[in-house]
Amino acid sequence: MKKKKFHIGVVGIGHLGNYHLQKYQKLEHCEIVAVADPLLERAQKAAGIYQCKAFSDHRDMLGKVDAVSVAVPTGEHCKVARDFLAAGVDVLIEKPICATLEEADELIGLAKKNNLILQVGFVERFNPVIMALEKVITRPVFIEAHRLHPFFERGTDVDVILDLMIHDLDIILKFVNSPIASVEAVGVPILSDKIDISNVRISFDSGCIANITASRISAKTMQKIRFFGVEGYHSVDCQKREILSLNKGINEAGQMQILQNNIEVGSHDPLEEEIRSFVNSVINRSKPLISGEDARKSLELAIDIIKKMKVAEDMLK
Numbered sequence: 165m166k167k168k169k170f171h172i173g174v175v176g177i178g179h180l181g182n183y184h185l186q187k188y189q190k191l192e193h194c195e196i197v198a199v200a201d202p203l204l205e206r207a208q209k210a211a212g213i214y215q216c217k218a219f220s221d222h223r224d225m226l227g228k229v230d231a232v233s234v235a236v237p238t239g240e241h242c243k244v245a246r247d248f249l250a251a252g253v254d255v256l257i258e259k260p261i262c263a264t265l266e267e268a269d270e271l272i273g274l275a276k277k278n279n280l281i282l283q284v285g286f287v288e289r290f291n292p293v294i295m296a297l298e299k300v301i302t303r304p305v306f307i308e309a310h311r312l313h314p315f316f317e318r319g320t321d322v323d324v325i326l327d328l329m330i331h332d333l334d335i336i337l338k339f340v341n342s343p344i345a346s347v348e349a350v351g352v353p354i355l356s357d358k359i360d361i362s363n364v365r366i367s368f369d370s371g372c373i374a375n376i377t378a379s380r381i382s383a384k385t386m387q388k389i390r391f392f393g394v395e396g397y398h399s400v401d402c403q404k405r406e407i408l409s410l411n412k413g414i415n416e417a418g419q420m421q422i423l424q425n426n427i428e429v430g431s432h433d434p435l436e437e438e439i440r441s442f443v444n445s446v447i448n449r450s451k452p453l454i455s456g457e458d459a460r461k462s463l464e465l466a467i468d469i470i471k472k473m474k475v476a477e478d479m480l481k
Contacts, residue, residue: 169195170446175222175244176235177201177210180258184233185214187439194443198225226251231281231446233439234258237321242267245282249274254281256442259334260326260466261459268463272456283442283452284459288331288387289338290437292430293405297339297391297398300409300425306392307336307374312382315355323359324351325466325473329378332389333469334454334462339391342370344465349472354381364469396425405429 172194174181181201188194196214201207204220211218219225222244225232231254234245242262245255249271261284262268275282288294309332325333344366351362361379368374387402396411409425445452 169193170230170443171195171197171228173198173200173225173229173232174210174235175200175225175232176237176240176258177203177206178235181233181235182210183435184235184256184439185210187433187436188233188443189214190436191440191443193447198228200225223247226253229253231255231442233285238263238326239321242271245271246274249278249280249282252278252280254442254446256283256285256439258285259287259459260284260322260330260463261456262463263322263326265460265464265467268456268460272460275456279449281442281445281449281452282456283445284454284456285438286331286334286454286459286462287434287438288335288402289454290432290434290441291402291405292432292434293400293402293407294335296407296427296429297400297409300396300411300427301339301391301398302393302395303370303372304339304391304393305372307340307372307376307389309336309374309376309389310386311377312379312384312386314383314385315360315381321358323470323473324362324378324380325359325364325469326463328380329362329364329376329469330462330466332376332378333465334458335389336366336374336376337461337465338458340368340370340372340374342368342372345369347465347468347472349469351470351473359470359473362469362473366465 172188174184196216198217199207199210200219200222207218234257245257248255311328346367349364351359354360360381364376366374389400391398399408410422413423415421441453
């Protein structure tokens, strides 16, 4: 029996949208049938590569696709995803889920009402080193994260918190799994009219403290998270996909010592794994690894951080 091909569309044929198309093309259950971008020439160029239809208005894709990736600017997420969810189309939307909690709630409600898949594209969750971390980490008590990037115009429609830091917020919320007690934050705009560099300190009810720095004006790229816990220490380099994991143990003489865990890190492509996971959810009608509800938690924290930074900024004026 021939397996069904799911008709796939991508909205927003910029940097990320093109990568989504590359990954969908590799999956046997997927047939790319349409792309959309307000710049029709950009959509037509992609359509020529993938032998599909091109549109300037995403609504022209309705009735032609079973599932879509939404890779438009954050401010457009809700407007675009809403049209597809209302029409019965499963959606993979790039992070953050939306610009506001009200918009996020609207999409989550639509997906639930229509029994649809709504997955949010936190690609770092599919990073082999983060997946390897799940094998050894238990309860962290202190976390230190640095996500530093050189400046690019792309992404500056939002603060660095929604652009970069939200990846680490998502990861930290997953592994700490505790209510938030307090948030302290500072941030400043440097090369854009939005916050470009920020430091945040989060206290959790569990007692864990997280210190997070994000910058998009760095001379070099760094994507590191260090977890300190009762069971040991885990240093993760998301860019190099390396992990150093240490824990305490007893040697033959009965003395306490530090041991290094031998952890196997996979070699898969994170975005391809993310899209494969979405397609599997579409096929099996199963809950996505990162649901709209999961993404709402990181968005809520990000919005709180931005508010705290605005208050700190006003106090310095």
